[in-house]
Amino acid sequence: MQTHEIRERFTRHFVEAGHADVPSASLILEDPDLLFVNAGMVPFKPYFLGEQNPPYPNGTATSIQKCVRTLDIEEVGVTTRHNTFFQMAGNFSFGQYFKEGAITHAWQLLTGPQEDGGYGLDPERLWVTVYLDDDEAAEIWEKKIGVPAERIQRLGMADNYWSMGVPGPCGPCSEIYYDRGPEHGREGGPEADDTRYLEIWNLVFMEKERGAGTGKDSFEILGDLPKKNIDTGMGVERVACLLQGVDNVYETDLLxxxxxxxxxxxxxxxxxxxxxxxxxxxxxxxxxxxxxxxxxxxxxxxxxxxxxxxxxxxxxxxxxxxxxxxxxxxxxxxxxxxxxxxxxxxxxxxxxxxxxxxxxxxxxxxxxxxxxxxxxxxxxxxxxxxxxxxxxxxxxxxxxxxxxxxxxxxxxxxxxxxxxxxxxxxxxxxxxxxxxxxxxxxxxxxHGHADVSVYREWVDDNPTEFVGFSELTADAKVLGLVIDGQSVTHATEGDEVEVILDVSPLYAESGGQTADRGRLVADGTILEVNDVQKIGKKLWVHKATVTAGGIDLGQAVRAEVDPDWRHGARQAHTGTHLIHAALRQVLGPTAVQAGSLNRPGYLRFDFNYTDQLTPEQLTEITTIANQAVDADFAVNTIETTLDEAKKMGAMALFGENYGTDVRVVEIGGPFSIELCGGTHTEHTSQIGPVAVLGESSVGSGARRIEAYSGMDSFRYYSKEAALASGLAASLKAPTEELPERVSQLTEKLRAAEKEIAALRRQQLASRTGELLAQAQQVGEITVLTHRLPDGVSGGDLRTIATDLRGRLAGKAGVVVLASADGDKLPFIVGATKEAVDLGVKSGDLVKVLSGHVNGRGGGKPDMAQGSGSDAAGLDAGFAAVRDELARR
CATH class of the missing domain: 1.10.490 (Globin-like)
Known part of the structure; x- marks a missing residue:
């Protein structure tokens, strides 16, 4: 059975049982605990933590989540069961069925005949483990499923008790194993040999709440959860091994x-x-x-x-x-x-x-x-x-x-x-x-994830109603006040406080758009809001400073958005959509967004692309974006389902965990259509000019475009125009001739610099005889140490050192030269063949000199270079080199 069919059978089994089919989330969710999604339940964490109510009609869901675990990269391939990427098929119940339901679902799929949609595994080869005192699970397995008692083993907390590694939901689990036969190891069940007995499914009975602690079994159980939940994970690759009759995951149809x-x-x-x-x-x-x-x-x-x-x-x-x-x-x-x-x-x-x-x-x-x-x-x-x-x-x-x-x-x-x-x-x-x-x-x-616990009482009971798409002010009630992570009932003038409101027009930072600035006002009370963040995607936390009066829990306030801030932010965010659309027109659909930042008047846009953009491409991108501004496209927002948005062709962002209902921003029909929850202008003409500043690399295969919008763009163009006018006046040339005139001047300057450098080398070369006269005899070796006049580059030092070394040919000679060049002190060591034959290594001598001039360097035995920053130590360094040679 091919792996994709194994996946299809799993999904069909649970959808037919009433579970919502949830697509795999991206591997790169915004989670403070994780680099990558590493378990099937990660996208459901907000529901298990009580930060959000699950949006599934029956309170159950199923998914096949792509996962990556990279803690032990060096161990990959040493064992044949470990993969850095794997697919975790799971079913989830949020307060609906519990142990018996989870066990029954798993058993029916694993042992059901293949012609009926099951996997057809031999039930006589399946073993199970339960937590030490989980008599309920053991009884279900034995009495209702029919697994013999001798194939049910009880294991301790480290093996059969699950938590996320942080305070929050936890509970005992039951694992299902398949006996691969005596050729794979000794008898005795999973507790005896987990190579022969291959774990294929873990059923987590999430019913408790744990406290702080490290390790798998060093934390306190605080009590029961309000609801009993189910979280299971079946290893798709391991089941594929069994159904394809191969020894390990590397021999399956995928690898x-x-x-x-x-x-x-x-x-x-x-x-x-x-x-x-x-x-x-x-x-x-x-x-x-x-x-x-x-x-x-x-x-x-x-x-x-x-x-x-x-x-x-x-x-x-x-x-x-x-x-x-x-x-x-x-x-x-x-x-x-x-x-x-x-x-x-x-x-x-x-x-x-x-x-x-x-x-x-x-x-x-x-x-x-x-x-x-x-x-x-x-x-x-x-x-x-x-x-x-x-x-x-x-x-x-x-x-x-x-x-x-x-x-x-x-x-x-x-x-x-x-x-x-x-x-x-x-x-x-x-x-x-x-x-x-x-x-x-x-x-x-x-441990940083535990900090949100102070907000938990408001997350589900009192989600913030955001009205900022249509309103810049709103009457609101103070539902919560938090200072230094503690819930309080009052804040006074000078306090930095986090304010939770029932209604807010202030945009909370997300999707690359920075949060609104604004105020909360009441009689005699003013709070300056300098940041707004989301908790659990539905609770707005207003970070504010009390600048006048005080504020109380339950108080009525008026929340106001700074209109200038919002105007600039809308211009920049809508401008980002124009840049994205223009970029795809110029570079093609493989130029995929990798991140963005929008603040009033400024935007930056990261995208996956390996090559540097040409000036012509940047000009074309700028032109297309500003043509869209000039076209005065309507900016439409559509609230619909995720499936419908995808049918419309809306692009989604990597790393975003979208819900079932989404917001689509459509600009100029097919020109741009994206999933986006940000604030935008009503028409593209309101953006004002878009000034692309340039593009740069932000890593292998990733580029970044930066641009101004609105008045910031106008000020940028005005400054550039003034600069060009001033330069034209200085050169007495029309503005359109500036590139050619500047190019001519640059070429003349380069020619002059080359001529000066050549004259300097000639002057220094004429002094080689004079320099050699300063050489000293150190044992069998003739040594020249000399500081040349300031401004000699590392390249010129090499030319001179090579010349001097050549004049010492036939004898054991070492040349050590240095010159201050701005803040740097380049230096070089050259040794003749005869000196190298005596054991001299220029690279070692460079290290000796480096220690006295705060430098570093290296090279081959006959020539090595370095650079330092402390010219005051040069004489001592020269002396140390001579002492080192004297010891030979």
Whole structure:
């Protein structure tokens, strides 16, 4: 049974049982605890936490959620069950059915005949576990389902008690296992061998609330939840293993085709469980995860989600190289995994070109990194050998891995070729320290989620009614006051307070649009609102300063939006839609939005694209946007269902978790139609001119356009016009001739600079004889240390040092030169062949000099360069170099 059919059967089973079919959320939700969605229940957290009421008519839902877990990337492929990307099929009940319903649903699907829509698993091979004292679940399994008591095992809190890792809902769980047979391990059930007995489904009975604590079993149970909920998760990939009759997830219909392509590319064979087999699995696993992350808008970078993607893609590349690949590989891997995944994720088809382009750009960049890392490795290996040591230190290996992105596998292989061992234990210790720091950081972030508990009493009972789409003022009642995280009944002048109202016209920050500014006023009371944030997507929290009087719980106030602020914000946000539409016209549909920021008069727009935009493209984008302004398009807002919005062709943003009802913003018919909850102008002419400032890179495969709107755009153009007029007056040329005149002046200046540089080099070269006369004899070596006049560049230093070294040919000679060039102090060390034969290494001497001038540098034994910032230490540095040579 193919994986996409397994998914379809799961969804059909629960939809026929009355569950709402909920599409998978994006992998990159806005969640303070998570880089990526890592469990099927994550999109439903607001309902389990009590922040929102579930919007499903029957109080039940089902989904097949795409998930990514990357805590143990290095372990991928070592075991055959671990994937960084996986699909979690789940069914959820919010106060409806409980243990018996969840158990019955799961059993019927797993054991139901395939001809009736089930999976047809042999019930005699299914085992279950329950929590230690969960007699109710054990009785349901034995008495109502018919599982023999000997196949029901009770496990402790660490195994069979679930929580999100933070204060909130929790409860016992029951896990379903499949016995794969004696060839896979020893008898005795899941508690004896969880390799033979494969866990395929976890049923969580969410009925308690937990307190603070760390670990899986070191927290207090506070009491019962108001409602008993169900959260289950079935591993799609693990069920596929069983129904396809393969040993592990890498041999299923989704991943095995990638391994087959890897065999073709590398010439190696996938067999056994050695290092080569692990590399094949890494390629297959990471290709799928990388593709799905790019699909959901992640681009490679050096931090956050982008860093995880970069690590995954680079592990694919180096695994392929270690298997024998010599050229680029990611395009074929990506195309193969997209072929296997498209039946389940049709949106891959329209994003195919963008995914391949992003992956290939990262591969080409990493191949250059490998060259740099190889150079660094060679330097370290030379240093180690010259010291008479045979072990490459763990610290050096970790620096190559962490700083230069150089994989430890390649370090091990190259060290073996160089006759060196690697201190793997030292490397692992450094890696463990890094993981511990990352884990501590993640744990610290998790506690941040508990801070919203102070708002919980208002979230469901008193959602804020937002009237700001049509009104700039509103009469409201104060429902809550919060100071320093504590609920209070009064705030006085000077207090910073968070105010919760029943009605608000002030826009809360979301969708890239900054929050409104405004005021809350009453008799003798004024609060300046400087920020508005949402809690649980439905409660408006107004962050304000009491500037006059005081405010009480239950008080009536008038909420007012600063009209100038709102006007500028509407212009910028609507202008963003115009830029997006223009961008897609110029670059095509693969230029996908990756984020935005709108504030009065200014907008920035991030999009996934690998190439720098040309001046002509920027001009065309600006022209199209301003043509839309001039066309005075009507800006229409339509409230409809998510399904209807998609049928209309509305574009959605990555990372947004949309509800069943959405707001569509349509501009000029087909010109622009997007899902958007922001505030907008009524017509595009109200935006005013749009001035594109330029575009830049914000990471591998991601670009950013910045622009002004409205009066800020007018002021920008006025300033540019004044600058051009002043320049034209200075050059006595018409404005339209300025580019040519400036180009001519620039060429003249460059020619003059080259002539001056040539004269300087000639002048310095004429002094080489004079300089050599200053050389000193240090043992067997002739040493020249000299500070040249200020302003000599690093390139000129190299030319002079090469000349002087040439004049010392035939004898053991060392040349050390430096010159202050602005705030920098470039320096160079050159050694003749005879000096190198005596053991002199210019790179080592550069390091000696660096220590005295606050610098760094490196190079080869015969020539090395560096740069420092403390010219006062230069004489001491020269002396240290001579002392170092004297010790030889």
């Amino acid at each position: 095995r085709p990638v391994i087959d392509v890897a065999e073709q590319i590398t010439g190696a064979r996938y067999e056994g469980d050695g290092q080569d087999a692990i590399r094949f699995r890494v390629i297959a696993d990471h290709s799928r995860t990388g593709m799905m992350l790019i699909l959901d808008g992640v681009t490679p970078s050096n931090e956050g989600r982008g860093y995880i993607l970069r690590r995954l893609l680079r592990r694919i590349i180096r695994s392929a190289r270690l298997l024998g690949a010599t050229g680029e590989t990611l395009e074929r891997f990506m195309n193969t995994i997209m072929d296997t995944m498209t039946p389940s994720y049709p949106e891959i088809a329209q994003n195919r070109d963008r995914i391949v382009r992003t992956a290939v750009a990262e591969e080409r960049a990493f191949l250059k990194t490998l060259e740099s890392g190889t150079h660094r490795f060679d330097e370290a290996a030379d240093r180690i050998k010259s010291a008479g040591v045979t072990t490459f230190s763990g610290e050096d290996a970790f620096t190559l891995h962490d700083t230069y992105g150089f994989p430890i596998d390649l370090t091990l292989e190259m060290a073996a070729e160089a006759g060196l061992d690697v201190d793997v234990a030292g490397f692992e210790a450094a890696m463990s320290e890094q993981r511990a720091r990352a884990k501590a950081d993640n744990q610290a972030k998790k």
